[in-house]
Amino acid sequence: MKESLPPFPAPQDPDPLDGLLNLAPTATDQPRLRADAARNRTRLLEVAARLADECGAANLTMEAVATAAEVGKGTVFRRFGDRFGLMVALLDHQERELQAAFLSGPPPLGPDAPPVDRLRAFGPAVMRHEYAHRDLYLAARADATRRHANPATQLRLGHLCMLLRRAGTQGDIELLAQTLLGYLDINLVDHLVERRGMSLDRLERGWGELVARLVVAA
DSSP states (O other): OOOOOOOOOOOSSOOTTTTTTTTOOOTTHHHHHHHHHHHHHHHHHHHHHHHHHHHOGGGOOHHHHHHHHTSOHHHHHHHHSSHHHHHHHHHHHHHHHHHHHHHHSOTTTSTTSOHHHHHHHHHHHHHHHHHHTHHHHHHHTOOHHHHTTSHHHHHHHHHHHHHHHHTTOOSOHHHHHHHHHHHTOHHHHHHHHHTSOOOHHHHHHHHHHHHHHHHSOO
16 A cells, blocks of 8 residues: 655755756657666766765765766766765665655554554654664755755655644644654754764654654644
8 A cells, every 4th residue: 555645845956867968869869868877877876875885975075976986077966966966866775765664564654554653653763764874864964955855855744744634633734744853853863862872762752752742632
């Protein structure tokens, strides 16, 4: 079973692939160019993933990817727009796995469980997932002006709004969903775990208490 989520406005930032093929190719040439671009992008991502494993995502640069892939720096920028676009692309696979779990996976996270159970399961699933890949997530979320507009965040927001409505939650649903998203922010989680010495178990219990306060009265 797979759900459709309520639509949210499209992100204001351009997709990292926008403008990739602004060379006005002919109809005959376009499929070949798009296939070549996809293969080149995949190769660059493989190189970037290897470098991130070796030196850490925080130290990954567009120049290092270009050097390791033996291409010009402009090629990397054309494929991903900027470093933020590269970080988002690297996270794509991990994010898709998480999305599959809460959109179509087994209960209590997936659609066959009651909405309150899914809300309780959602927080721990996101925290555990992002913390396991925190190097990449921290690098990708470094730009505070763009982190809220990326498609993955918009999908999570829509999912939380849907669950809150189905649970009968009272109040401004979108603002409540934004509050829940704020609790899961990887920058906050990393600070609480690494600098405040809190355990993920404690943060998960706090998530359960927050959900209970929002939905029990309803």
